Amino acid sequence: MSDLNQKMSARYQNNFLKEIEEQAEMGEWVKMCMQCGLCSGSCPTQFQDGWDHPPQEIFMMIRAGKRDEVLQSSSMWMCTSCYNCYVRCPRKVPVTHVMHGIAEYAYRIGQSPKNQPTQHLSKTFWDNCTKSGRVNEVKLTQTLYFKDGIASGIKKAMEMQSVALGLVKSGRLNLLEALGISHKCKDIKGIHAMLAKANELEAQHKADKAKA
Amino acid sequence: MARKEYAFYPGCSSQKGASASNYLTSVASMCKTLDIKMTEIPDWNCCGASISYAESGELPRIAINARNFALAETNLPGQDIVATCAACWLGSRESKERLEHNSGLMADTQAALKEAGLRIKVIPEIRHMVEVLIEDLGYDELKKPVKKPLNGMKFAGYVGCQTNRPFGISGESFENPMYLDRLIETVGGEAVPYDQKVTCCGGALAFSEPERSQMMWPRRRSRTSSKPPMTAAPR
Numbered sequence: 361m362s363d364l365n366q367k368m369s370a371r372y373q374n375n376f377l378k379e380i381e382e383q384a385e386m387g388e389w390v391k392m393c394m395q396c397g398l399c400s401g402s403c404p405t406q407f408q409d410g411w412d413h414p415p416q417e418i419f420m421m422i423r424a425g426k427r428d429e430v431l432q433s434s435s436m437w438m439c440t441s442c443y444n445c446y447v448r449c450p451r452k453v454p455v456t457h458v459m460h461g462i463a464e465y466a467y468r469i470g471q472s473p474k475n476q477p478t479q480h481l482s483k484t485f486w487d488n489c490t491k492s493g494r495v496n497e498v499k500l501t502q503t504l505y506f507k508d509g510i511a512s513g514i515k516k517a518m519e520m521q522s523v524a525l526g527l528v529k530s531g532r533l534n535l536l537e538a539l540g541i542s543h544k545c546k547d548i549k550g551i552h553a554m555l556a557k558a559n560e561l562e563a564q565h566k567a568d569k570a571k572a
Numbered sequence: 573m574a575r576k577e578y579a580f581y582p583g584c585s586s587q588k589g590a591s592a593s594n595y596l597t598s599v600a601s602m603c604k605t606l607d608i609k610m611t612e613i614p615d616w617n618c619c620g621a622s623i624s625y626a627e628s629g630e631l632p633r634i635a636i637n638a639r640n641f642a643l644a645e646t647n648l649p650g651q652d653i654v655a656t657c658a659a660c661w662l663g664s665r666e667s668k669e670r671l672e673h674n675s676g677l678m679a680d681t682q683a684a685l686k687e688a689g690l691r692i693k694v695i696p697e698i699r700h701m702v703e704v705l706i707e708d709l710g711y712d713e714l715k716k717p718v719k720k721p722l723n724g725m726k727f728a729g730y731v732g733c734q735t736n737r738p739f740g741i742s743g744e745s746f747e748n749p750m751y752l753d754r755l756i757e758t759v760g761g762e763a764v765p766y767d768q769k770v771t772c773c774g775g776a777l778a779f780s781e782p783e784r785s786q787m788m789w790p791r792r793r794s795r796t797s798s799k800p801p802m803t804a805a806p807r
Contacts, residue, residue, distance in 0.1 A: 441622035443737035482626035550688030
């Protein structure tokens with residue numbers, strides 16, 4: 361992973377804006393930002409002191425070449441996909457997707473904060489839903505509860521006991537899912553083949569862009 | 573022949589025995605009363621929700637949504653896709669728009685779909701259940717089957733994020749959509765003005781950053797005139 365980081369860093373030397381344009385989803389929009397601040401002012405997590413650097417600042421930092429500070433920031437991961445910024449931006453920058461795109465890129469090249477919980481949730485969720493085509497809710501919850509070890513997992517599960525019981529009683533939690541007995545797609549093979557192809561094509565495009 | 577027929581995309585949470593299966597029960601009951609036939613898209617898959625972005629990348633995420641489009645188009649031709657989950661609706665619509673506006677993305681997606689033996693010809697319209705109720709039936713039609721109007725009950729209609737932005741329902745304002753208030757009135761309730769009606773609940777971070785997510789709640793609750801909020805989005 362760090363090899364990829366070094367490769368990208370070398371390829372895009374001193375042009376972090378170009379690196380984001382070519383490698384991050386919707387990255388080409390960063391240059392359209394006119395620094396009006398509407399996005400930062402509209403962001404709900406920003407008001408909870410959630411962002412080290414609100415969106416407006418991230419855009420300027422990219423243009424100023426602050427590569428490490430942006431990629432290693434936890435800021436982008438604070439985005440709740442509320443789209444408030446997106447609909448208000450006077451330049452129509454799809455801010456939500458740019459934030460997600462920068463986060464994904466940072467993660468892909470191994471520069472994102474190591475124990476970022478939303479990053480972990482993203483991976484867990486995608487791995488879970490692509491395994492059988494549909495989310496196995498119990499396994500998803502288990503994986504999240506136990507991410508910091510068995511002891512903390514058991515503690516979290518015990519705290520949520522009464523909620524779990526309530527859900528089981530009202531037919532909204534199927535404990536059999538813990539054993540892998542869950543809703544599944546029939547054509548799992550087809551889904552996996554499709555995703556393998558999609559991954560291959562996407563990686564190819566990114567690599568092609570990175571060629572000097 | 574039902575009054576209206578749609579290709580139904582319930583989403584992972586609304587499956588039988590899953591966390592929002594009560595929502596599925598409500599939808600089924602409502603559709604029976606309104607004579608709407610909802611046929612599940614055969615072998616539909618997860619939309620990836622708002623959270624998959626970091627692990628999925630762009631094309632795989634678009635591809636899994638495209639699979640649902642191809643399945644609907646093939647098996648339920650001519651029917652709009654109707655999603656009851658806000659995230660499924662948003663993810664599907666976003667994917668549809670991107671595919672329709674980016675021929676390179678469409679070509680790549682078709683190549684991926686081919687591996688699953690599928691192909692898109694024309695992507696069906698992607699509707700949210702609420703859009704169907706308001707646009708295809710209309711408030712007057714919805715009033716007819718009301719047996720026990722909720723007279724005297726006050727509700728603060730909470731619309732939130734994903735049914736409202738970026739697509740909106742029926743062309744309404746992002747800042748102050750009135751559709752939920754009107755639905756409340758249609759069933760006889762009183763819709764209370766609610767200045768936090770489109771503020772984020774933090775649901776997307778609820779699993780990963782629970783403290784931050786919960787910090788968004790006190791600000792929302794304290795602004796209502798102590799009436800219970802009512803929501804249209806299962807998250």
